[in-house]
Amino acid sequence: MNKKHRESSPKGLPVWAQSFVVPQDAASERAPHVNWEGQNKKEALAGLLEAHFPRVVVDPSGRALDVPAIFESMLSDQAKEVSLLSRVLDQIQEGICVVDESARVLYWNPAIEELYAVRKEEILGRSLSDFFPDAVNLSVLASGQSVKDLPHSPRPGTKIVISASPVWEKGRILGVVSSDRSQKDIQELSQKLSEAAKTIVKLKQNIDLLAKGETKEFFFGKSPAMVAGIQRALKAAPTDVPLLILGETGTGKEVLSRFIHENSGRSGAFVAVNCSAIPDTLFESEFFGYVRGAFTGADQKGRAGYFEQAHGGTLFLDEISELPWAQQTKLLRVLQEGRVRPLGSEKEIPVAVRIISASNENPRDLLEQKAFRVDLYYRLQGVTMTIPPLRERKEDLEDLLEFFRKRSALRYGRSITGFSPEALRLLCAYPWYGNIRELESAVRQMVILAKGAVIDLADLPAEFTYLAQSAAPQGASLSLSEHLLQVERAFILKALEETGGNVQQSALRLGLARGTLQYRMKKLGIGPQRR
Incomplete structure (x- = not known):
């Protein structure tokens, strides 16, 4: 106008x-x-x-x-x-333009105003050619031929995808209507659709696995520590930087590693190895593989080692701090050179592997004791992540209990609908020294053995009843933190009682490092227990 x-x-x-x-x-x-x-x-x-x-x-x-x-x-x-x-038409997100038979602009919606930075008050009633001499609408008006999804740059700096069609009546063109979209918007939408398609595929795979009693679902919780950790993991996932994950036994280090692998875009396999379970004499054959006839009893076909199995993917080294010094040296050499030589072979094989290592104690603490190589440590800790123990993220407990209840109920065909308030209260007060692994095991047992549709106090394992009685507040009511400390104290005392006061054995039962248990005993005022 x-x-x-x-x-x-x-x-x-x-x-x-x-x-x-x-x-x-x-x-x-x-x-x-x-x-x-x-x-x-x-x-x-x-x-x-x-x-x-x-x-x-x-x-x-x-x-x-x-x-x-x-x-x-x-x-x-x-x-x-x-x-x-x-x-x-004013509400449509695409830019809409209508011109008459003389190319005069009859309609110009808000979306096209933003797209071309031309207000409708400026252009309505005027010829489109005054603003865009090379507009596609003009060629459509002249030829009478429609165009669809045509990349177009009507003025410098604008990249548009346009579809335009003539409007006919009794063999005469009355005008042209067009829809215009920014190429950038289309690219962003295409990327979102691609990501959504991948997510749908993953969800379908998870549903199929869940129906078979397996799962690749990843549940971490909503506590600030876990949310920050997952965001950190997602940033590191697409790179090839080595990751070092620290956390107590059962906190889910391998689960987090699989999650990182699934979001890395790597096409190779995820191979998990428990370093503490491999004898020294088998280290090379397990990690580097061997060829036919390499040693007595070897498979006649030979065998690919862990590095070859994980080529193009991720090799997860659990309990890396338990690896003996001599084996650390061999591992370091492969990480430096990116090649392995199978036992009995004269040829080296190139391997491209992303390393994620994990430990329940920080290898850095072992450096001063000369129990861990400094050069290997810095090869492994490209990005370090720590998973907090379950007792330090109580806000995740109810969600985790529900997650494992539903999964176990589906797997074992049990119609378990939830937890009673009393049972839930005690489960949330429990210290869970075995972390998520212990929680999953306990929920599975409760789901299988529950007498009714709701898990009640009577369905909880024996240790929960013991703790409920020994840690029950006497006299004045206690705060939640005080009650939790009493539960934790009773739990440690029970472990010490069952092991005759042996701190090392008690730590193993509780899934803790010896130093961690000693620290908790000191904090809770628990002295040495007589055998």
């Missing part, structure tokens, strides 16, 4: 009618056949709408000619429909 047009727009028109206004001189040029004085006003308005798109005529002073009569009393159904259509 040009300046003269804006100045002469009638006042008091409904908002929906503002875009349908043209000056009197323009109206007379477009519709000389309309006789406003002699014709029936309703018929005249309908004729103008049908021929030229809905407009209101104003005189040079800006006064609408019989506006109340035309728009309040005699507005045709066609005009109402066009008004509704205009408002609907």
Whole structure:
């Protein structure tokens, strides 16, 4: 709409009618056949709408000619429909442009305003070629041929994908309508769709596995520590930087490692190895493989080692701090050179493997004791992550209990619907020294042995009943933290009692490092226990 047009727009028109206004001189040029004085006003308005798109005529002073009569009393159904259509198109996220047979812009929605940085007040009623001389709409108007998803740059710096079609009536082109989208928006949408498709595939795989009693689901919780840890893991996942994951036994170090692998985009396998379970004499054959006849009793076909099995994927080295010094040296050499030599072979095989190592104690603490190689440590700790023990993220307990209840119930065909408030309260107060591994095992047992549909106090394992009795608050009520300390103290005392006061054996039972148990005993005022 040009300046003269804006100045002469009638006042008091409904908002929906503002875009349908043209000056009197323009109206007379477009519709000389309309006789406003002699014709029936309703018929005249309908004729103008049908021929030229809905407009209101104003005189040079800006006064609408019989506006109340035309728009309040005699507005045709066609005009109402066009008004509704205009408002609907205003809500569409794609840019919409409509031009008439002379390339004059009749409609320009908010999305296209933003796309081209041209306001509708500037362009409505004017020729599209004044703004975009190379507009696709103009070529469609000239050729009468539609275009679909055509990359287009109507002006420097704008990259658009446009679809445009001519509007025909009785063999004559009345105009062109087009939809315009930013190439950047399309690329972002395509990326989101691709990610959504991958997620759907993963979910389907998880559903299939869950139905078979297996799962690749990853549940970590909503506690701030875990949320921050997962965000850190997702940032590191697409890279090839080695990761070192620290955490107590049972905290889910391998689960987190699998999660990182699943989100890494690596096409190779995830191979998990418990370093503490491999005898020194078998280290090379297990990690590097062997060829036929390499040693007595060897498989006649030979065998690929862990590095070859994980080629293009991830090798997870659990309990890395338990690896003997001599084996650390051999591992370091492979990490430095990226090659392995199978036993009995003279050829080296290149391997591309992402290393994730884990330990329940920080290898850094072993450096001063000369129990861990400094150079290997710095090869492994590209990014270090720590998983907090379950007792330090109590806000995750209810969700984890529900997660394992549902999974176990589905796997074992049990109709278990939940936990009673009393059982849930005690389970959440329990210190869970075995962390998630212990929790999963306990929930599985409760689901299998529960007498009813709801897990109650009577369905809890014996140790929970013992702790509930020994840690029950006496006299004045205790705060939650005080109650938890009593439960923890009773749990440690029970372990010491069963092992005759042996701290090392008690630590093993509790799934703790000896130093951690000694620290907790000191904090809780537990002295040495007599045998």
